[in-house]
Amino acid sequence: MKYISEFRDGKLAKKLAMAITQEADPARLYHLMEFCGGHTHAIFRYGVQDLVPGNVTYVHGPGCPVCVLxxxxxxxxxxxxxxxxxxxxxxxxxxxxxxxxxxxxxxxxxxxxxxxxxxxxxxxxxxxxxxxxxxxxxxxxxxxxxxxxxxxxxxxxxxxxxxxxxxxxxxVLTPPAIAHIVQAPAEPGEDPVRIDGFLGPSHVSSVIGWAPYEPAARNFRKPIVIAGFEPLDVMQSTLMLIRQINAGRHEVENQYTRVVTRGGxxxxxxxxxxxxxxxxxxxxxxxxxxxxxxxxxxxxxxxxxxxxxFAVTPKQSREVKSCECPAILRGVKKPVDCKLFGTVCTPENPMGACMVSSEGACAAYWTYGRKRAAAQTQKEKAA
The missing domain is CATH 3.40.50.11740 (HypD, alpha/beta domain 2)
Incomplete structure (x- = not known):
């Protein structure tokens, strides 16, 4: 199938994994935020994190419109x-x-x-x-x-x-969110989020193009690569980010050339x-x-x-107690850091938007079973 099976080819994945391993400097860490929830699901569905060296880490971002509401x-x-x-x-x-x-x-x-x-x-x-x-x-x-x-x-x-x-x-709009993430101070009691580069939105960029991200890349010195949603898209974009980081560049590059243009x-x-x-x-x-x-x-x-x-009454709204969805969206925590994940919070009984949405990070962790063992351990401890 054109543009689907080609981007899930196991042999090409091995070659890209080898290239990433060769070019990733073992003396440094690479923290790459995937902005889109679709990227998060691709990483977990195809085990991309396991194909890259341990010093390359994916940080989950706020790229789920249901979650950020x-x-x-x-x-x-x-x-x-x-x-x-x-x-x-x-x-x-x-x-x-x-x-x-x-x-x-x-x-x-x-x-x-x-x-x-x-x-x-x-x-x-x-x-x-x-x-x-x-x-x-x-x-x-x-x-x-x-x-x-x-x-x-x-x-x-x-x-x-x-x-x-x-x-x-x-x-809501993605370029202002990226700019906000890299310059916002850490919340009280939290460590600052380290981000060395971004896997930029793909479907969004098919509409607005990739030019709107240039000010953020330039002003905050963070490379951005517009990445497709297939596993080889994510891996190739990872390699492109690593090359920019190693060279000290901070530009917007477009990996998703089959869909995205500069002008959108x-x-x-x-x-x-x-x-x-x-x-x-x-x-x-x-x-x-x-x-x-x-x-x-x-x-x-x-x-x-x-x-x-319509007149809407002002009201006192609040998150579900102990739900870490806001911290997960900032990239500060992962779903398994939430006390509710896999215990009271499951797809059948979601406590937060990150477990409900098809693009949510918690849904990705749960759907592909890669973190259920950790969740089960938490559940046993809670019992």
Missing amino acids: PVRRLDDAVELALTEGVILTTYGDMMRVPGTRQKSLIKAKAEGADIRMVYSTQDSLQIARDNPDRQVLFFAIGFETTTPPTAVAILQAQAEGLKNFTVFCNH NEKAQALVARVLELRDEFEWRGLGTVPESALKIREAFADFDAEKR
């Missing part, structure tokens, strides 16, 4: 869903993420809220067409990858005169810019408030902005 925004969505006459629609990963007091959208649905999982914004528009007497609210999440469909949906709703369709916009998808960017604009700041789970790191709906499309149509 703060509890407060999820609590707001639950409140909106419980509003009389509202149909809330969203992507599947959001349904089981626990909010304050472990209240999730799926639990709100069990209490009678009309919450529907959709596969696209077009599904939400169709629900609005089919239910003209109801308010249909699309809970929009995601990085730059999912912003064009949201923009298109709002434009379509305006063109069709759909008065019962709104968007609760929670789209300019038509998609224009659509997004027409409908959405920067927020002054936005809260990320684990990272705190990050300036100019999210999007909101422009005033010209205010009729389709759920935050303006």
Whole structure:
């Protein structure tokens, strides 16, 4: 199968592993943050960490849009869903993420809220067409990858005169997050996160290109390699980062050339810019408030902005006690460092977003079974 089996070839993996071992200086450590949750899953699914030398370490980053959404925004969505006459629609990963007091959208649905999982914004528009007497609210999440469909949906709703369709916009941006990670001070009681380079987002970069990462690479002297999601993509990108680090370079390089260009998808960017604009700041789970790191709906499309149509009550939101998802998203801790992982927190009973999402680090550790032994040991100790 073109562009799939070629990037899972065992012989090529051995050659790349040998090249990485030869070029990685045994006298130094290499801490490489994979920003995307998709990279994390590829590393664990194919055992990439075991193919590279021990002084090359992958640090899990905040590249899971479901995971980085703060509890407060999820609590707001639950409140909106419980509003009389509202149909809330969203992507599947959001349904089981626990909010304050472990209240999730799926639990709100069990209490009678009309919450529907959709596969696209077009599904939400169709629900609005089919239910003209109801308010249909699309809970929009995601990085730059999912912003064009949201923009298109709002434009379509305006063109069709759909008065019962709104968007609760929670789209976040990756370049500001990378800049924030490398310059944010350590939290009290935590050691600073060491990052020598980044495996840059791939699907995101297919939309925005790789040029937006150049200021972060230049200003913070951290090499960034835009990496594909297959195991050989990750390994080749690792080799490219090691070569940059050894040479003292800090540039943006593009390994994912079969998909990503420097300028990205300019038509998609224009659509997004027409409908959405920067927020002054936005809260990320684990990272705190990050300036100019999210999007909101422009005033010209205010009729389709759920935050303006509906009043949301200010509330005290909080993480599930003892859940280390925020520290995992900062790269400070790994899932096995969390007391809940594999004990009370499992895919069947998730305590945090990192276990729920298909891109979450905890889900990767659990799904591919590589850390279940450690989790079982923790469970036995707890017993």
